[in-house]
Amino acid sequence: MMFAASHHFSSVLLADGWARNVRLSVGNGRITAIERNAAAGPDDERHQVAVPGIPNLHSHAFQRGMAGLAEVRGANDDSFWTWREVMYRFVDRLSPDDLRAIASLAYLEMLESGFTRVGEFHYLHHDRDGTRFSDPIEMSAAIFAAAAETGIGLTHLPVFYAHSGFGGATPGSGQRRFLHDPDAFASLLDRLRAAAAPLGDAIVGLAPHSLRAVTQEELGLLAELAGAGPIHIHIAEQVKEVEDCIAWSGARPVEWLLDHVAVDRRWCLVHATHVTDAEARAIAASGAVVGLCPITEANLGDGIFPAQPFLAAGGTYGIGSDSNVLIDATEEMRLLEYGQRLAGLKRNALARGAGGSTGQDIYLAALAGGGQALGVDPAIAVGHAADFVTLDRSNPSLIGREEGALLDALIFAGGRSAIDSVWRRGRKLVSGGRHLRRDPIVADYRRVLEKLIL
Structure with a gap:
């Protein structure tokens, strides 16, 4: 599972609302710094849109x-x-x-x-x-x-x-x-x-x-x-x-x-x-x-x-x-x-x-x-777990949408097909809409269900 120490978001829903061009640093699974109106660094993982998980x-x-x-x-x-x-x-x-x-x-x-x-x-x-x-x-x-x-x-x-x-x-x-x-x-x-x-x-x-x-x-x-x-x-x-x-x-x-x-x-x-x-x-x-x-x-x-x-x-x-x-x-x-x-x-x-x-x-x-x-605060904020979801801007339902309209489109039109990646404690667990361990986990589930049901 991939880890990135820094991220850059074109648009992100922070604890106090939407912000543009934000750099986020991660250490030990938590957000250590947030920079607003910042350019992307050479090693940043780049995202178009992110929201809290x-x-x-x-x-x-x-x-x-x-x-x-x-x-x-x-x-x-x-x-x-x-x-x-x-x-x-x-x-x-x-x-x-x-x-x-x-x-x-x-x-x-x-x-x-x-x-x-x-x-x-x-x-x-x-x-x-x-x-x-x-x-x-x-x-x-x-x-x-x-x-x-x-x-x-x-x-x-x-x-x-x-x-x-x-x-x-x-x-x-x-x-x-x-x-x-x-x-x-x-x-x-x-x-x-x-x-x-x-x-x-x-x-x-x-x-x-x-x-x-x-x-x-x-x-x-x-x-x-x-x-x-x-x-x-x-x-x-x-x-x-x-x-x-x-x-x-x-x-x-x-x-x-x-x-x-x-x-x-x-x-x-x-x-x-x-x-x-x-x-x-x-x-x-x-x-x-x-x-x-x-x-x-x-x-x-x-x-x-x-x-x-x-x-x-x-x-x-x-x-x-x-x-x-x-x-x-x-x-x-x-x-x-x-x-x-x-x-x-x-x-x-x-x-x-x-x-x-x-x-x-x-x-x-x-x-x-x-x-x-x-018992947690899921907002994207300094000191909180680096848990966030990035959206696929190429999804037809998200075209031309910004800020609140993005979430209207996500919930009422695009649904999970508009989700690109999911990060949890700074680790990328989902990429392109698929969990990185999907194949072995599904195979294990099939083994168990065939025993229980068939």
Whole structure:
């Protein structure tokens, strides 16, 4: 993988906005200097246009291996809950090596589409029969290996999962690979924090799976274990989840969480699809990020997040690829906007104001929200990781576009075909739209899928 100590950009989106003729120096994977209105040096790697890499705040990497396997209609109406049964059958087959190969392909595809860091919401902890590996972090180690092989930044979010329903219901057999008690989970976290260190800038947070899977007491313990690190939780994704929560507690999921837990900027509420306007405003007031995964939410028939009251209250959101049925950063952003257009019967729904670039506003929101949720600042700025995406000026969709119009064209027209290269900690991982290790990683993935499926 290629390294360059200096770069020159004809146009680049910096932390304080667009700039022309910028030289950027890199040392130890971080940006050490930025010179504006500068000529290119003789050894500079030259780029026409660069933007920061997008954080992918929510991924279940192993689900990339089942993409397309749940698209056969059942005897009754299909939903998240019928999809989950397919997922449980698939997850029963996976070894640590299988997980590594599948995650490597998922992370490769993320990088090729412009994601440079992933939040891995990792709940696959144990062996196929539910027994614990002799090394309790063996499945997480497979995720670490995939991140190292591909070069993607990793925020690892080990999941605490103890129950099958609200009120501490006994877990089912399909969940046997996920389960922990608080003491074992605390030990797991300690091991993971030490094991993540060789990745350089990996972050370890944690994730209570959902209000279905944890009790109030366990939530309190998890918040303490997290310290200052990220805390992610699935919440209010499906109508049935909301109905079950009301039946159990008399409150809706987000309402209950905000009433019983000190939710703050560490938190990412993933999906929050079925919330009232008052709940949306309350999330915004808490400082938490809403993690939106439009491709998966559409694929599962979950619904559309009510963005307007949330944004009006100053809410922060980011995007994720979740089930990885299709991995494409620009498509997540495009579908996010189109869902809001369809729901609200208007155009440019997520633009922040009159005359604003919708694509740029969505891109900047995904940077800010994704960075907050994953514990990083993804801006191109001195001291930050040298993570950026360069665009192909020859792409027909980018002709004649400058600044905000470039991001409008990238998201709504060119898509990933307009991405040329992706740099991560100063290393070029993607060139000409292809990851430099694409061929061996795809071959390894094929070996595993042929064993699992054929």
